[in-house]
Amino acid sequence: AQTVTQSQPEMSVQEAETVTLSCTYDTSENNYYLFWYKQPPSRQMILVIRQEAYKQQNATENRFSVNFQKAAKSFSLKISDSQLGDTAMYFCAFIEDQGAQKLVFGQGTRLTINP
Amino acid sequence: GAVVSQHPSRVICKSGTSVKIECRSLDFQATTMFWYRQFPKQSLMLMATSNEGSKATYEQGVEKDKFLINHASLTLSTLTVTSAHPEDSSFYICSARASGVQETQYFGPGTRLLVL
Numbered sequence: 001a002q003t004v005t006q007s008q009p010e011m012s013v014q015e016a017e018t019v020t021l022s023c024t025y026d027t028s029e030n031n032y033y034l035f036w037y038k039q040p041p042s043r044q045m046i047l048v049i050r051q052e053a054y055k056q057q058n059a060t061e062n063r064f065s066v067n068f069q070k071a072a073k074s075f076s077l078k079i080s081d082s083q084l085g086d087t088a089m090y091f092c093a094f095i096e097d098q099g100a101q102k103l104v105f106g107q108g109t110r111l112t113i114n115p
Numbered sequence: 116g117a118v119v120s121q122h123p124s125r126v127i128c129k130s131g132t133s134v135k136i137e138c139r140s141l142d143f144q145a146t147t148m149f150w151y152r153q154f155p156k157q158s159l160m161l162m163a164t165s166n167e168g169s170k171a172t173y174e175q176g177v178e179k180d181k182f183l184i185n186h187a188s189l190t191l192s193t194l195t196v197t198s199a200h201p202e203d204s205s206f207y208i209c210s211a212r213a214s215g216v217q218e219t220q221y222f223g224p225g226t227r228l229l230v231l
Contacts, residue, residue: 033218043206045159045222091158095218103149103210103220105158 002027004094006106013082014114020067021077021109023092031097034068034075039108040088048090051075053097079111087113118142119211121223128199129231136194136226138209144189145211149220150182153206165192199230 004025013019025034036048051059051068058066063083067076079086092106118141128134138148146167151159163173163184171184181203183195192211196203206227210220 035219037222042224043153043208044224045208045210047219047221050219097218101212101218102161102164103159108158 002029002094002096002104004092004104004106006090006092006109008109009107010110010112012112012114015082015084017082018078018080019082019111021079021090021092021111023075023077023106025073025075025092025094025104027073027094027096029096029098033095033097034066035093035095035103036064036066036075036077037091037093037105038086038088039091040085045091049077082113084113084115087111117213117219117221119145119209119221119223121209121226123226124224125227125229127229127231130200131198134196134199134228136196136207136209136228138192138194138211138223140190140211140213140221143211143213145192145213146189147212148186148192149210149212150184150192150194151208151210153208153225155206159208162194196228199228201230204228204230 032053034051038046038048049061063080065078089108091108094104120139122137148165150162162177163171165171165184165186167186173179186192208225210222
């Protein structure tokens with residue numbers, strides 16, 4: 001079974017700093033997708049970034065970028081120039097390309113951006 | 116685009132009553148919708164997968180007679196918590212997957228259920 005592990009339950013940085021959230025996963029599949037979702041205090045799940053496993057190039061979305069290491073099964077999220085609005089729970093998630101296509105979530109990392 | 120709504124956002128009910136939660140995809144058709152439950156400070160737990168026009172597929176340990184799911188159209192899925200009890204109090208979140216875009220799920224804002 002696929003598993004997703006986020007080893008950092010909580011992180012805290014100062015505004016404008018860069019922060020990296022870790023995520024590792026385990027799968028025997030070759031084709032799959034990886035996601036980072038953000039859940040602010042409103043509890044709305046927001047898609048931050050998406051990575052396709054067959055693409056070697058790391059995905060970027062403005063201040064958000066990933067470091068995808070397929071061989072190491074690692075998928076970290078880097079937030080540059082962090083803002084107060086980035087304060088949220090961040091969930092790493094995995095979905096296989098075929099089969100049941102259920103999202104498998106990590107345990108989450110609570111990120112706090114301090115002014 | 117890819118907006119999913121949920122209604123109600125918050126509901127309080129008495130023990131023994133039933134509560135219906137609606138999940139709608141507003142600007143796309145969703146052949147598949149998912150229902151999750153989230154306990155405080157925890158991750159999302161998948162309850163069931165809802166496919167338009169067919170019976171829902173429930174995860175192990177989720178009572179299908181307790182949590183009734185109907186996906187009658189390409190834009191609407193409903194979750195009914197039957198004979199609710201205080202232990203059913205939780206945050207329920209739905210997500211929808213657009214037709215033809217198999218891998219990305221878009222989430223509703225969630226429904227907070229409190230059973231007294």
